[in-house]
Amino acid sequence: MRTAKEHGRVYRRCGCRDQHHRQLGARCPLLAEDPTHGTWNFAVDLPSPAPGRHTVRRGGYPTRESAHAALRRILEGQAAGFTADPNQTVAEYLTAWLEAKDLVLKPTTMARYRDYVTNDLIPALGDIRLDDLGYPHIAAFVQTQLAEGRGKVTVHRLVATLSSALGDAVRHHRLSANPARPTIIPRPAAAERHIWTPAEAARFLRYSHTADPLFADLVEVLIGTGLRKGEALALHWNDVHLDQHVLYVRHTLSAIDNNKLILTTPKTHSSRDWVALSPRVETALRNRSHNTASTSIQQPTEGYVFHRSDGRPPHPQYVLNHFHDLAAEAGVSRATVHDLRHLTATISITAGVPLTVVSKTLRHSTLSTTANLYSHLTAQAAHQAVDTIDHALSASTPPNPDHDRRSSRDHRATTSRRTTTS
Structure with a gap:
């Protein structure tokens, strides 16, 4: 016909x-x-x-x-505008998908996707026709990867990459359903973070200002602003406005394949914003400005704020390794550079700073992101809030001996319950 x-x-x-x-x-x-x-x-x-x-x-x-x-x-x-060849293999589809994604994704994300697709997904699933790919194929892939000793986090990321690619196929009406959904391996729980106490942070900074003053200035900025590591390392002098007591986050420094350093856009749209500066952070930045001027590599109004002797930014992995070395020498517990961002939030929320202000300082995309990350702290703040209401009402209420006796008993009981729960 x-x-x-x-x-x-x-x-x-x-x-x-x-x-x-x-x-x-x-x-x-x-x-x-x-x-x-x-x-x-x-x-x-x-x-x-x-x-x-x-x-x-x-x-x-x-x-x-x-x-x-x-x-x-x-x-x-x-x-x-896409290929719907019924004989198209998973390898052919993923290759075409990567080419399309290369136009819209950050280089660091593309490097990770390309690594997963080229080294793992195509060798295992590439010969299967895309139309024939099913949940059992992906489940078998997961079991094989785990049996070979791959970590659950890595396997989850592999399947998440495949699911993202197949999700695009569904959106383009190339497939009727995503065979990687529901997820075969759930997202592993995040490792419990260890956050320094303010005393530990102060001890680290005291030691570092003597052992490595330039690195201490970087940590001062990280704690005092809540910047991500890549954002601080990408900071240029034309982003810093000490006279206005603000800096602007416009870039992030990333390492592709842990080797090539590039500047990319910040993590989210909300991350590209201004950040207020405290006197302590301004002092650290002025220290960096004087050091930059003395090296004669660049003018203190341009170039990187944090740089090596040749003017280039330090490698993010070096920053992490050196941070660990200094922490050990200072006698404080082991933490990561990103944990300093959580320290910023912890100090702020514990001090009673409104969650909306903390969210703005950290430049989270939504207020719920901040609330979910620091729910353990917001619970404490909630108790402080209702206690403040209690004190305010009590201070404004005329004395009543009978009521005061009942309130005293209730207060002791409530305090006992909170202590037991804690």
């Missing part, structure tokens, strides 16, 4: 051969005699950047309707 040329054609053919061992294909006389002989196929001409036409032929369909459906799907995919 032939349709309009631009819409392709559907036909039946078989594998029978003549006396010269050439396939008869659609010319086999049995096709006219036996409606069950052979299989249904389609052919369609598609646009091609190369000269001449590009004809796609696919076969093996049991009925004319199934061949028509496959033809219709490939035409719809062509109209929507």
Whole structure:
């Protein structure tokens, strides 16, 4: 059966051969005699950047309707700008998906996706037809990875990458459902973070200001502003306005494949914002300004705020390693550089700073992000809030001996319950 040329054609053919061992294909006389002989196929001409036409032929369909459906799907995919070839393999799809993502994702994200796709997903699942990929294939992949000793966090990231790619296929109507959903391996619980006490932070800073003053200035800025490590390392002098007591976060420093350093956009849209400066942070920045001017590498109004002797920023991994070394020398507990950001939030919330202000300082995308991260602290703040209401009302209420005795008993009971719970 032939349709309009631009819409392709559907036909039946078989594998029978003549006396010269050439396939008869659609010319086999049995096709006219036996409606069950052979299989249904389609052919369609598609646009091609190369000269001449590009004809796609696919076969093996049991009925004319199934061949028509496959033809219709490939035409719809062509109209929507993506490949809907029923013979497309997972490897072909993931390769095309990476090429499309390269136009919109940050280089660091692309490097991670490319590593997962090239080194793990394609070797394990690449030969499977995309239309045939199912939940059992992905479940077997997960079990194999875990059996080979891969960590749950790594395996979760692999499956999350695959799920993201398949989710795009669903959104483009390339697939009817995402076989990686529901997730086969749930997101592992985040490792419990160890946050310094203010006393530990002060002890580290006292030691570092003597052992490595320049690095101490970096830590002062991290704690005093809540900047992420990459944001602080990407800070330029034209982002710092000491006269206005603010700095602007415009970039983040990232390492691709833990090697090549590049500047990219901040983590979220909300991250690209201004941050207020305290006198202590301003002192650290002025120390850096004097050091920059004395090196004669660059003017203190340009270039990186935190840099090596050649003017380039320090490698993020070096910063982490040196931070660990100084912490050990200072005799404080081991933490990560990112934990300093949590220390900023902890000190602020514990001191009674409103959660909305803390969220703005940390430049979280939503207030709920801050509330979820620091729910243990907001619970304490909630108790402090109702206690403040209690004290305010009590101070404004005329004395009543009977009521005061009851209130004293209730207060002791409440205090006892809180102490027991803690």
